[in-house]
Amino acid sequence: MLDRQLFRTDPDLIRRGCARKGIEAPVDDVIRLDGERRELLATLERQQAEMNRISKTIGQLMAQGKREEAEAAKAHTKDLKEAIAAGEQKLREIDAALRDAELLIPNLPHDSVPDGLDETCNVVLREWGEKPAFAFEPKAHWDLGAALGLLDLPRGAKVAGSGFPCYVGLGARLQRALFQSMIEFQTRERGYTEVYPPYLVNRASMVGTGNFPKFEEDVYRADEDLWLIPTAEVPVTNLYRDEILTAEDLTLNLAAFSGCFRREAGAAGKDTRGLLRVHQFDKVELVKFCKPEDSYDELEKLTADAEAVLKALGLHYRVVAVCAGDMGFKGAKQYDLEVWAPGVGRYLEVSSCSNFEAFQARRANIRFRREQGAKPEFVHILNGSGLACPRLFAAVLETYQREDGSVDVPDFLRPWMGVERIGPGE
RNA sequence: GGAGGGAUGGCAGAGCGGUCGAAUGCGGCGGUCUUGAAAACCGCAGACCCGCAAGGGUCCAGGGGUUCGAAUCCCCUUCCCUCCUCCA
Numbered sequence: 001m002l003d004r005q006l007f008r009t010d011p012d013l014i015r016r017g018c019a020r021k022g023i024e025a026p027v028d029d030v031i032r033l034d035g036e037r038r039e040l041l042a043t044l045e046r047q048q049a050e051m052n053r054i055s056k057t058i059g060q061l062m063a064q065g066k067r068e069e070a071e072a073a074k075a076h077t078k079d080l081k082e083a084i085a086a087g088e089q090k091l092r093e094i095d096a097a098l099r100d101a102e103l104l105i106p107n108l109p110h111d112s113v114p115d116g117l118d119e120t121c122n123v124v125l126r127e128w129g130e131k132p133a134f135a136f137e138p139k140a141h142w143d144l145g146a147a148l149g150l151l152d153l154p155r156g157a158k159v160a161g162s163g164f165p166c167y168v169g170l171g172a173r174l175q176r177a178l179f180q181s182m183i184e185f186q187t188r189e190r191g192y193t194e195v196y197p198p199y200l201v202n203r204a205s206m207v208g209t210g211n212f213p214k215f216e217e218d219v220y221r222a223d224e225d226l227w228l229i230p231t232a233e234v235p236v237t238n239l240y241r242d243e244i245l246t247a248e249d250l251t252l253n254l255a256a257f258s259g260c261f262r263r264e265a266g267a268a269g270k271d272t273r274g275l276l277r278v279h280q281f282d283k284v285e286l287v288k289f290c291k292p293e294d295s296y297d298e299l300e301k302l303t304a305d306a307e308a309v310l311k312a313l314g315l316h317y318r319v320v321a322v323c324a325g326d327m328g329f330k331g332a333k334q335y336d337l338e339v340w341a342p343g344v345g346r347y348l349e350v351s352s353c354s355n356f357e358a359f360q361a362r363r364a365n366i367r368f369r370r371e372q373g374a375k376p377e378f379v380h381i382l383n384g385s386g387l388a389c390p391r392l393f394a395a396v397l398e399t400y401q402r403e404d405g406s407v408d409v410p411d412f413l414r415p416w417m418g419v420e421r422i423g424p425g426e
Numbered sequence: 427g428g429a430g431g432g433a434u435g436g437c438a439g440a441g442c443g444g445u446c447g448a449a450u451g452c453g454g455c456g457g458u459c460u461u462g463a464a465a466a467c468c469g470c471a472g473a474c475c476c477g478c479a480a481g482g483g484u485c486c487a488g489g490g491g492u493u494c495g496a497a498u499c500c501c502c503u504u505c506c507c508u509c510c511u512c513c514a
Contacts, residue, residue, distance in 0.1 A: 041476055045483040052483090055495040059444040074494045081494080244473090372455065373471065 001102055007031050016119040017108030020324035022117045026101040029189030033098040040094065044087040050229045065319055103213055107359040109324040110296075110333040117325030122336070128307070129316035131340055136403045140343035141394035142274030144401055145171060148422055153274070155379055155403040163264065163272070163279035164342040165390065170422050174396070174409075175282065177416035178218050178389050182309055183257045190305050193253035196365060197235035199259055200226045207237040209363030211328040211358075232258035232285040233383045238364055241287065244376050245368040251290035251298060255386065258283065275390035276348065282389040288382040289366065292358065295380035296333070306351045306386040312412040315395050316340040318347060332357045335384075339391065343398035348391040 006014060007030050018025045052078055062068040114123045149407030150171025156164045167175045186192045200277050206212035211219065212235060220228040229235055236256045245252070260283050271277050286305060288297045303319065310317045322334040331354040338347035359368065359377040367376035400408040406423040414420060 038476065041483085045476070049482055051494080062444080070494085075496050182455085285461050376473085413480080 001359060001416055002105055002108065003358075003362070004030075004034060004102075005204060007034055008406075012351065014105070014108065019028070020055060020109050020113075020331075021106050021117060021327065023106045023329065025105045026374060027105065029101040030105060032112040032243070033094055033101060037091070037094045037098060040087060040091055044084065044091060046100075047084050047087065049081060049366075051077065051084060054080075062298055068182065070386070076241070077197075096385055098312075100213075103363070106329045107210075107356060108330050109331075110355070113327065113333050114321055114323040116323035119323075119326045121323040122326055123321040123323070124360060125319045125321050125335070127316070128311060129314070129317040132306050132342055134342065134403075138342040138401060139405075140274060140283045140397060141341070141397045142292075144343070144407065145174065145274070147335045147405055148407065148424060150174065150397070150422070151352055151413045161279070163249045163277070165275060165278055165419045167282070169416070170419070171355075171393075173417060174413070174422070175389055175393055177413045178392055178396075179257050179282050180416050181283055181413055182386060183255060183308060186255040186284065186286060186305060187311065190255075190308070192305075194255045195232075195256040196237055197229075197256050197258060199261075201235050201238065202226060205234055205241065205416055206366075208241050209360055210363060214329060218263055220261050220263055228261035229258065230262045231260050231283065232256040233287060236285065236287045237360055237366075237381060237383070240366045241364040245289065245292070245366070245379065247368060249289070250368055250379065251288055254287045256285050256287070258285065260388075274344075275286050278340075278342070278390055284386045286384050286386045289368075289379045290369075290382070291368070295355050295357060295382060298382055299333060299335070299353060302335070302382055302384045303353040306337055306353055306384050309387055310337065310350075313392075313410050314412075315392075315399055317350075321381045322352075327354075330354070330359055332359065337385075337387070339395040341398045343393070344394070345402070348395060350387040350391045350395070350414060351385035353382070355380065355382045357381075360425055 002014065011027060011031055014027050018027065020178050054073060058070050058073050060074065078405075095146070104280060106296075116122070122404070139147075142151070142153065143310055146153070149169055150167065152166045152168050153162075154164035159166070183194060187194045203212060206219070206227055211230065222228055235258075236254055239254075240252075248404050260281050262279060264277055275281075286302055288298050290303060306315070307319065317339045318338055320336045320338060322331075322336055327334045332422055334352055334354040337351035337353070339350050340346075341348050357380050360381045366379050366381070368379050369376050370384060396410065396413075397407050400410060402408065404423075406421050408421050409417045419425040
């Protein structure tokens with residue numbers, strides 16, 4: 001959500017932001033409804049003040065035993081009471097409509113975000129490492145995984161459906177080694193506090209992070225008001241919904257491992273081979289709550305924390321500044337980390353690091369006080385994957401494969417794997 | 427799933443249909459005193475909305491209702507606690 005004040009003072013700024021993102025949003029509806037609301041509110045409050053005065057008078061007359069005068073005063077309240085009831089009804093309607101419209105307004109892209117409407121306009125900021133050279137034709141992870149008995153996609157599809165991968169043997173251990181090592185790294189080396197959140201959340205939480213109402217189709221529904229999380233971002237961010245933090249709490253750095261569930265509605269057939277796009281996956285998510293003036297520095301730190309894992313794994317990757325139109329609904333600025341997967345011959349997105357500024361904080365009503373007695377202000381919220389496991393799993397297999405079909409285990413994972421190499425039949 | 431009991435300011439905890447935005451205690455902040463601190467004493471402090479302001483309005487889990495008037499009465503929902511049931 002944006003500051004309502006901004007719709008009054010600089011609506012063109014909002015229109016420009018929507019245009020840069022290529023999103024049609026009901027900006028004019030918000031402006032109109034906000035105006036109607038304030039006008040109605042002024043009238044209504046005047047009537048309520050009058051009513052309060054009369055009621056007080058009646059109370060006093062009663063106390064003095066002037067019953068008849070009290071009754072006479074009562075008679076005068078009838079019209080006023082009806083007017084107030086009608087006004088309250090109307091206000092409820094306007095509030096609901098205003099809220100509905102507001103929730104569909106995207107966050108505005110920061111000035112530093114590149115222009116453009118799709119990924120072709122994203123800007124590569126930096127690269128780390130190099131594409132590994134092979135003396136043979138590198139295989140894709142689905143072939144490696146099947147040959148080494150690490151990945152059983154057909155049986156996963158049998159028990160759940162396509163897009164529900166099943167990891168087996170050393171494959172399961174590798175998957176576990178990845179998230180285990182990453183959560184340990186972020187909490188022990190990088191100062192994040194570990195959180196293990198619920199996997200199902202209510203609608204209010206989904207609205208708080210900006211997943212609802214616009215992207216309801218993308219998540220699985222488990223019950224009347226219970227939804228499977230598409231990312232730990234949702235429960236972790238909403239941990240502090242409707243709370244006021246103190247300045248000393250900030251910056252609050254949280255790291256959470258969780259399963260993630262996405263319907264990927266409309267994405268059928270697109271980049272879906274192997275582990276490229278799945279309905280269920282594991283991920284370590286990093287979330288920061290900070291003071292507004294710190295959020296852009298924190299975005300750089302967050303990105304560096306996620307990058308550190310790729311460096312530790314020795315995987316070639318690049319950092320991309322996502323353009324306004326490819327960034328989506330919630331972000332003000334976003335960096336994607338893309339790891340090189342030599343088998344599929346492409347860079348795979350394994351992390352999106354975003355600064356949401358106050359967009360989520362306003363929706364979820366998360367504030368802080370600079371000092372005792374100070375007026376609460378909205379925090380800035382950031383998050384980023386650190387990292388998403390399946391694509392990382394794919395990149396590890398493809399990067400460290402050898403000509404004989406075995407895969408070396410990178411040093412970073414050896415303490416958890418207990419082996420230095422994954423070979424056929426192991 | 428069944429039966430009860432609860433939800434009030436940072437915390438604890440009063441609250442009788444009007445004098446309750448709410449006693450009191452603790453905690454917090456500012457003083458007095460003190461070389462400094464503690465103790466004692468005095469004082470100040472909730473959130474939100476509209477408004478340049480003056481001021482006004484709303485908020486006692488959330489939502490409806492009764493009433494001229496609701497923290498107080500009625501209904502619904504959510505959450506917490508106790509007991510039973512079930513269960514990794």
